[in-house]
Amino acid sequence: MQYWGVFFLGLILINFKVLAKPYEIDKIIAIVNHEIILKSDLEDMIKMIKMNNKKRKQNIFNYYDLHNQVLNRLIINNIILQLAKQLQINFSKEEINSVIMNISHQNNLTIKEMEKKLSIYNIKMSKFFDEIRKEMLISKVYNDVVGSRIKILSQEVNALTEQISLQANRNMKIDFDYIIILLPEELNQEKLKNSIFLSKKILSDFKNGYTFNQLINTYTKNNEIIKTGKINSLHLKDLPVIFAEKLKDAKKGDVIGPIRSSIGYNILRINNISNKKKSFHVITEVKIRNILIKSTLNFTDEQIKDKLIKIHNDINSKKISFSDAAKQNSEDFNSSFKGGDLGWNALETYDPIFRTKLLKLKKGELSKPFFSDFGWHLIQLDDIRTVNETDSVYKQQAYNLLFNSKFNEEVENWTQELRINAYVKIINDYDN
Numbered sequence: 001m002q003y004w005g006v007f008f009l010g011l012i013l014i015n016f017k018v019l020a021k022p023y024e025i026d027k028i029i030a031i032v033n034h035e036i037i038l039k040s041d042l043e044d045m046i047k048m049i050k051m052n053n054k055k056r057k058q059n060i061f062n063y064y065d066l067h068n069q070v071l072n073r074l075i076i077n078n079i080i081l082q083l084a085k086q087l088q089i090n091f092s093k094e095e096i097n098s099v100i101m102n103i104s105h106q107n108n109l110t111i112k113e114m115e116k117k118l119s120i121y122n123i124k125m126s127k128f129f130d131e132i133r134k135e136m137l138i139s140k141v142y143n144d145v146v147g148s149r150i151k152i153l154s155q156e157v158n159a160l161t162e163q164i165s166l167q168a169n170r171n172m173k174i175d176f177d178y179i180i181i182l183l184p185e186e187l188n189q190e191k192l193k194n195s196i197f198l199s200k201k202i203l204s205d206f207k208n209g210y211t212f213n214q215l216i217n218t219y220t221k222n223n224e225i226i227k228t229g230k231i232n233s234l235h236l237k238d239l240p241v242i243f244a245e246k247l248k249d250a251k252k253g254d255v256i257g258p259i260r261s262s263i264g265y266n267i268l269r270i271n272n273i274s275n276k277k278k279s280f281h282v283i284t285e286v287k288i289r290n291i292l293i294k295s296t297l298n299f300t301d302e303q304i305k306d307k308l309i310k311i312h313n314d315i316n317s318k319k320i321s322f323s324d325a326a327k328q329n330s331e332d333f334n335s336s337f338k339g340g341d342l343g344w345n346a347l348e349t350y351d352p353i354f355r356t357k358l359l360k361l362k363k364g365e366l367s368k369p370f371f372s373d374f375g376w377h378l379i380q381l382d383d384i385r386t387v388n389e390t391d392s393v394y395k396q397q398a399y400n401l402l403f404n405s406k407f408n409e410e411v412e413n414w415t416q417e418l419r420i421n422a423y424v425k426i427i428n429d430y431d432n
Contacts (some may be wrong), residue, residue: 029249031425032070032078037071045070069424078136079395079418083145086136091140096133101295102373103132111297150406152399160398161391165248172236173248175272177212179219180227182264195225199258199265206255212269225264233274267346284347286358287383289322289340292332294375304376308369312378322366322380326423331375340380344387354379 030037046066062406084090104114115125138267179201182192202215210218216228236244243266246256257267293304311329314320323339331338347355351372361381363368369378 029427030075032075033082033423035078037074037078037084039076042071045074053120056065075424076415076418079422080141081134084141087139089140091133091136096129097297098294106195121151146407146410149410150401151404156402157395157398160402161394162245164394164397173233173274174236175232176229177269177271179216179267182225182227197267199267203257216255236251252276260300282386283389285385285387286347286381288342289326289380289382290335290342291326291330291340291378292375294331305369308376308378312320312366
């Protein structure tokens, strides 16, 4: 939660005697289309920011700058909430309560304790609920609308993936022998074809059993267009990009080529590689089954935990299979109809608490009930494996970098468009 979730954490740690005194007369400070923003909205937000800055020991802006920034944010949020209504975006009471339950768990509080804590600062639970709902709607609109405006080309991803891959091995040193079929100064189509043919003939002879030294001895006799040599301890980062791309995944003994450069066609034999960082990314994948029961205000955590303990015991005593128990009890509707089967997924994609529990299980073993940000779980580890995901990991990193960069830029563009196209009237004749 952008403001109220953080704000509640601030309440736990900061001793503020009074958050807000009752307003004698509230005033309208802005009109946004057909909605209004009140002076109390502005002052509540400013107090939250001041409290969070005090907690983090950060310097606060001067009042005028802070006032204008917060008012502008309230105007944009108001426009976005109106858009959410037009798009018929909404969250159920259960979904909002689930977020509130997670906030209470993060602060080691029950709902009643959290409600009592809020009341100290003159905040009713209904107000807190409504602010959380608004922030969920704003976040949803940002993700849906701004996300749909972002276009990422496969060429962009591939280019950045290459850079990331090269960066991983930028300090790698390489020793190699080379054969260069030089291009003549007066190049024509026929001479180019002869050079390409010769380079392919050399590689063909290597594949047919010639050693690299034999190739050098055979093709350099009385042949001025072929040059050979040796290079030692050359950093990959110091090579032209076209060579670095070909060599980043090379192994000792590999013969690479032909690589076209400005002077000719190059064939390389790798003699040694040092300081090579592993260019592969091995991840752990798990295949699990899950029974999820979400936290609600209707049942206590103890009641949910007791229910899962009973299910756990029934599965272990073979009174019911995990699959049937999931179909009957799980509230994860994407997997319950499949007997709780979540399929193969990377371990790192799961909630940290979820991962910790999974790592303690053996194949076929059932966990004890535990709580995560999603609710209460009972899981069974069906299988585990390691997978080499180098290319997909680098591509995902590249995609995420491009998306985040474009997302932030697009947010600015989109919010400016919203502000320009909305009717906004700021009323300046109220007391600050």
